[in-house]
Amino acid sequence: MTYINHRHLVIFFCILIFSSACKKRPVQKDRPNLLIIHTDEHNFRTLGCYRKTLPADQGFVWGENIEVETPNIDFIADNGALCTSYYAATPVCAPSRASLMSGRYPQNTSVVTNDIPMDDKIVTFAELLRRQGYESGYAGKWHLDGTGKPQWAPARKFGFSDNRYMFNRGHWKQLEDTEQGPRVASRGSNDQPDYSIKGADERNFTTDFLTRKIIDFITKKRSNPFCFMVSYPDPHGPNTVRAPYDTMFDHLDFQKPKTAFKDTVGLPEWAEVSKKTINSHQMARYFGMVKCLDDNVGKILDALRQTDQLENTIIVFTSDHGDLCGEHGKDNKGNPLEASAKIPFLLHYPGKVKEGLIINQALSTVDFLPTILSLMDVPTANKEQGRDASELFASGAVAPEWKDVIFLRGTGSRDNKPDINWLAAVTDRYKLVFSPKDKPWLFDLVEDPHELENHFENPKYKNTISELAKSIIEYGEKYDDPRIHMTKFREELEEALNQ
Incomplete structure (x- = not known):
C-alpha cells in the first residue's frame, strides 16, 4: 500500500486550487x-x-x-x-x-x-x-x-x-x-x-x-x-x-x-x-x-x-x-x-x-x-x-440574417411621454424620417449625399420605404418607443408600409 504524507497532500491541494483558479480567469497577457x-x-x-x-x-x-x-x-x-x-x-x-x-x-x-x-x-x-x-x-x-x-x-x-x-x-x-x-x-x-x-x-x-x-x-x-x-x-x-x-x-x-x-x-x-x-x-x-x-x-x-x-x-x-x-x-x-x-x-x-x-x-x-x-x-x-x-x-463580413438598419430618435420629454420629435430608420444608404409636425422624408445618401432632396414620394423608392417603415414598427414595439403609437406617426407608418 502506498502512503501519502501530510506535506504531500498540502502540495497536491495547492496545485489543484491554483489550476482551478487559472481555468476561471485567462492569463493577463x-x-x-x-x-x-x-x-x-x-x-x-x-x-x-x-x-x-x-x-x-x-x-x-x-x-x-x-x-x-x-x-x-x-x-x-x-x-x-x-x-x-x-x-x-x-x-x-x-x-x-x-x-x-x-x-x-x-x-x-x-x-x-x-x-x-x-x-x-x-x-x-x-x-x-x-x-x-x-x-x-x-x-x-x-x-x-x-x-x-x-x-x-x-x-x-x-x-x-x-x-x-x-x-x-x-x-x-x-x-x-x-x-x-x-x-x-x-x-x-x-x-x-x-x-x-x-x-x-x-x-x-x-x-x-x-x-x-x-x-x-x-x-x-x-x-x-x-x-x-x-x-x-x-x-x-x-x-x-x-x-x-x-x-x-x-x-x-x-x-x-x-x-x-x-x-x-x-x-x-x-x-x-x-x-x-x-x-x-x-x-x-x-x-x-x-x-x-x-x-x-x-x-x-x-x-x-x-x-x-x-x-x-x-x-x-x-x-x-x-x-x-x-x-x-x-x-x-x-x-x-x-x-x-x-x-x-x-x-x-x-x-x-x-x-x-x-x-x-x-x-x-x-x-x-x-x-x-x-x-x-x-x-x-x-x-x-x-x-x-x-x-x-x-x-469584415456579416451573417445572412444581418439587417443593415438602425434607429435614431430625437430628444424626448422628461416624463418619457410621447412628444413632437422625430424618429428615423437609417441604413448605409437610406434615411427615412417621421415627424408629427411634418411630412415624412426619405434621403438617398448615394444619389443625394448632401441631403437636399426628399425622395419619399418618388415611386422608385416604394419598396425601400415600405421595408424601412416595417422595421420602425418592429423596433418601436420591441423596444417600447412610445412614438410609434402617436396617431400621426402610426397613420404615416401604416401608409408607408402599404405603398
Missing part, C-alpha cells in the same frame, strides 16, 4: 486593456481618416483644401477599423452617452434628453468588465447624473471605480488639482467656475489636464488589465482654445458649406435653417480644438508604446454626437442630418481587427456594448438592445 477616447460634438469631416473616405465636395465642405491634419487619430483608423455609418441613437449629449454605456435605447435608460439621471438599474460595459477583474477609471464629462454642474466624482459610479476626475456637466476650459480634489481653475464672481480661457496653458487647459490623468492611470503598474474612458468636453462650444491652437488656423479662408444655401421652402421643422450660424473665427477655433485633441491623442499613444501596452490595448475613438458647423445653415446637433447624427468611430485591436478595415454597415451607439464585450470574450448581462457586430470587426 490574453486579456486586452480597453481605452475609450470620447469627444463631444465632433464633426466627422474634421478627421483626416474620414476625409479620405469622401469625395472632395463632401470632405472639404468649408472650402477647397480647408482642413485640419489629425495624424494621431488617423493612426487608430489606419491600424484598425473605421465605421463610415456610425450614428448616435439620439444626437444629443446625455441620451447618446446613456445608450453607449448601456447598449440600450435612450427611452429605456431614462435619459431621453439632457440632465436626466441614468436609471440605477443600468449595467454598463464598465461594470461588466469590473466584475471580470478589470481596473476601471473615468475622466472628463459624464452628463448622466442629473443637473449637477460641475459635480465632481458622482456617487453613482456605474462600474468606473476610479472616477475622481469625472465631472457631471460643463465644457470647462481650465482644470486644476487642489488639496480638496480637482476643480475648475477659472473662477468668476463669487468664486464660481466659468468658461474663461484667460490664463490657459499646457498645464491647466482641460484637454491637456485630462490627458495627464489618462497617462497616470494607464502607466500605473498593475497585475490586472484596465478599462479607462476619457470624455473630452471639446470640440463642443464655446469655441475657444489655448495658444498656439487659438491662432493656428486664422489664415484659412473658411466658406459657408454649399448646403447652407439650399432651398428652404417646405423644409421640416428639424431641418429649418438657423438665422445665426458659425463664422470663420469660430471655425478656426473649432479646428484648433480638434488639433489640440489630436496632439493629446499622440501623447496617449506614446505612453502606450513606452510601456509596451499598445499591442495589448483596444483603443476606441468616438464622440457623443456631431456638429453641423454651418452645414444646412445650422449649428450644433439634435436632428437626423449627417453632420449632426453621424459620429466618428474607430477601433484599434491588434491581432483581432484587420488594419485599415472599412465598415460600411450602419451601426449606432446601442451596438457598442454587445460588440466590444463580444470582441473581448466577456459575457454581457443580456439586457442590451443593440446588436453584436463583432463579426464585422473580426472578419
Whole structure:
C-alpha cells in the first residue's frame, strides 16, 4: 500500500486550487486593456481618416483644401477599423452617452434628453468588465447624473471605480488639482467656475489636464488589465482654445458649406435653417480644438508604446454626437442630418481587427456594448438592445440574417411621454424620417449625399420605404418607443408600409 504524507497532500491541494483558479480567469497577457477616447460634438469631416473616405465636395465642405491634419487619430483608423455609418441613437449629449454605456435605447435608460439621471438599474460595459477583474477609471464629462454642474466624482459610479476626475456637466476650459480634489481653475464672481480661457496653458487647459490623468492611470503598474474612458468636453462650444491652437488656423479662408444655401421652402421643422450660424473665427477655433485633441491623442499613444501596452490595448475613438458647423445653415446637433447624427468611430485591436478595415454597415451607439464585450470574450448581462457586430470587426463580413438598419430618435420629454420629435430608420444608404409636425422624408445618401432632396414620394423608392417603415414598427414595439403609437406617426407608418 502506498502512503501519502501530510506535506504531500498540502502540495497536491495547492496545485489543484491554483489550476482551478487559472481555468476561471485567462492569463493577463490574453486579456486586452480597453481605452475609450470620447469627444463631444465632433464633426466627422474634421478627421483626416474620414476625409479620405469622401469625395472632395463632401470632405472639404468649408472650402477647397480647408482642413485640419489629425495624424494621431488617423493612426487608430489606419491600424484598425473605421465605421463610415456610425450614428448616435439620439444626437444629443446625455441620451447618446446613456445608450453607449448601456447598449440600450435612450427611452429605456431614462435619459431621453439632457440632465436626466441614468436609471440605477443600468449595467454598463464598465461594470461588466469590473466584475471580470478589470481596473476601471473615468475622466472628463459624464452628463448622466442629473443637473449637477460641475459635480465632481458622482456617487453613482456605474462600474468606473476610479472616477475622481469625472465631472457631471460643463465644457470647462481650465482644470486644476487642489488639496480638496480637482476643480475648475477659472473662477468668476463669487468664486464660481466659468468658461474663461484667460490664463490657459499646457498645464491647466482641460484637454491637456485630462490627458495627464489618462497617462497616470494607464502607466500605473498593475497585475490586472484596465478599462479607462476619457470624455473630452471639446470640440463642443464655446469655441475657444489655448495658444498656439487659438491662432493656428486664422489664415484659412473658411466658406459657408454649399448646403447652407439650399432651398428652404417646405423644409421640416428639424431641418429649418438657423438665422445665426458659425463664422470663420469660430471655425478656426473649432479646428484648433480638434488639433489640440489630436496632439493629446499622440501623447496617449506614446505612453502606450513606452510601456509596451499598445499591442495589448483596444483603443476606441468616438464622440457623443456631431456638429453641423454651418452645414444646412445650422449649428450644433439634435436632428437626423449627417453632420449632426453621424459620429466618428474607430477601433484599434491588434491581432483581432484587420488594419485599415472599412465598415460600411450602419451601426449606432446601442451596438457598442454587445460588440466590444463580444470582441473581448466577456459575457454581457443580456439586457442590451443593440446588436453584436463583432463579426464585422473580426472578419469584415456579416451573417445572412444581418439587417443593415438602425434607429435614431430625437430628444424626448422628461416624463418619457410621447412628444413632437422625430424618429428615423437609417441604413448605409437610406434615411427615412417621421415627424408629427411634418411630412415624412426619405434621403438617398448615394444619389443625394448632401441631403437636399426628399425622395419619399418618388415611386422608385416604394419598396425601400415600405421595408424601412416595417422595421420602425418592429423596433418601436420591441423596444417600447412610445412614438410609434402617436396617431400621426402610426397613420404615416401604416401608409408607408402599404405603398
